[in-house]
Amino acid sequence: MLLSPVNxxxxxxxxxxxxxxxxxxxAAEDGFVTDALIERYRRRAEGEVGxxxxxxxxxLDRRSPRLIKICDDKYMPGLEKMVQAIHDAGAKVSVQLIHYAKKSKKTGWKQKVEDLSLEEIQQVKKEYVEAAVRAKKVGFDAIEIHVAHSYTLASFVSLLNKRKDEYGRDINGRSKIVLDIIEMVREKVGDDYAVCARISGEEFVKGGNTLKQTQVISRLMAGKGIDYLxxxxxxxxxxxxxYTGYSxxxxxxxKNLPDGCHVYLSEALRKEVAPYGVPVIASGKINSLKQAEEILAKGQADLIGVCRPLLADPDWIIQLKENREDELVECTYCNTCLDRDRRFEAVECIEVEKKMRKEAKSS
Ligand SMILES: Cc1cc2nc3c(=O)[nH]c(=O)nc-3n(C[C@H](O)[C@H](O)[C@H](O)COP(=O)(O)O)c2cc1C
Known part of the structure; x- marks a missing residue:
């Protein structure tokens, strides 16, 4: 089932x-697509990722060096080139659209959702709609609205959002900005284009969302017509x-967390959105085809998300499919990639570097 097609x-x-x-x-310092970025994605497409x-x-047009941007038409030619390379190598491609709050590196101050004026909220919506339109124009097959982790939209839907107006108060208010964005994007991109979302099934912070809230939010998003969760x-x-605390x-x-540690979340949310025909992607330490097949067979998800193992080895699928585990560069979940992310360095896998050093020594 895992390696069979799905529409x-x-x-x-x-x-x-x-x-x-x-x-x-x-990405380049100013957010433009680079050849290195294209190669990273083309290589995973070549590795048979669906x-x-x-x-x-x-x-949004806020300083964040080397984060890819889609906030202006000037980014479109680079994005188009990247999409084309991925399509040519045989995969479909979605783009995760992120909005993030202002932050001061010096003082640690971070803008809260409670600080945003109604005009600023309208601006966030507008930025999402414009970005989605650009994404469709350059050939992305889908867009994924980032409602997970610690970014703007996740902060709105969180129980920690203490706004007292229509964008807070209760779960409908906290979800309003996301539901508005889905509706506004849909109006612009049409019914035949995949508009999707990512959510944190549980936030794992004191006072934050648990499944109790995310089941409702997922249902609300499914009701608005998202195409995968x-x-x-x-x-x-x-x-x-x-990215330092337990959350x-x-x-x-x-390493210390069990394999498939978040499958219970995709399973629970799938029950909410399946009646709307919305497929669900599971994630979190899924590192074998067998485990992935089991998740699908048990109806715990419709699609299997794999992140770090494919960073470690772009041929993860091919190697496992052909029982060539001995050739696989295995992710050990050491999170050196995350350390690099936190230092704004190119996110690469240390296991790949170790292998290259070994090969250089023995040649
Ligand atoms: C360095 C790093 C950067 C990440 N960046 C993103 C991101 O841009 N957006 C996102 O939703 N998740 C991001 N994630 C989370 C992954 O998408 C994924 O959910 C997580 O790594 C668990 O999957 P895995 O166990 O297969 O690696 C990132 C993870 C790592 C390690």
Missing amino acids: FKNLSLKNRVVWLPIVSWL LIVIEATGV SVSAGGKDEDGDW STRSMPT
Whole structure:
């Protein structure tokens, strides 16, 4: 089942493996697509991944060096070239659209959703709609609205959002900005284009969302017509600096957490959205084809998200399919990639470097 084709909306995937979004810091200083970025994605498409989700891509024009941007038409030619390379190598491609709050590196101050004026909220919506229109124009097969981890939309839907107006108060208010964005994007891109979302099934911070809330939010998003729901976990920074606390450990689960540690989340949310025909992507330490097949067979997800194992080895699918485990560069979930991310360095896997050093020594 895992390696058999699946169709939904305008997406016809050759299999059910999804390369999950992983920030690379490989874009140019000003957010333009680079050759290194194209090669990173082309190579995973060549490795037979069914759907690639491009890393968090900025819908707003705020300084964030080497984060890919889609906030202006000037970024479109580079994005188009990247999409073309992925299509030519045989995969479909979605792009994760991110909006993030203002932050001061010096003082650690971070803008909260409670600080945003109604005009600023309208601006966030507008930026999402414009970005989605550009994404469709350059050939992305889908867009993924980033409602996970610690970014703007996740902060709105969180129980930690203490706004007292129509964008807070209760779960309908907290979800309003996301539901508005889905509706506004849909109006612009049409019914035959995949508009999708990623959510943290549980936030793993004190006072934050648990399944109790995300089941409702997922149902609301499904009711608005999303086309897949990608289920992540944690990623909040209320319990530490950027991607340091326990919540973050859950979003990039470390060695000590069991394999498939978040499958219970995709399973629970699938029950909510399946009646609307929305497929669900599971994620979190899924590192064998057998485990992936079991998840599908048990109806715990419709698509299997794999992130770090495919960073370690772009031929993850091929090697496992052909029983060539001995040739596989295996992810050990050491999170060196995350350390690099936190230092804004190119996100590469240390196991690949170790292998290259070994090969250089023995030659
Ligand atoms: C360095 C790094 C960067 C990541 N960047 C993103 C991102 O841009 N957007 C996102 O939704 N998740 C991001 N993630 C989370 C992954 O998509 C994925 O959910 C997580 O790594 C668990 O999957 P895995 O166990 O297969 O690696 C990132 C993870 C890592 C390690």
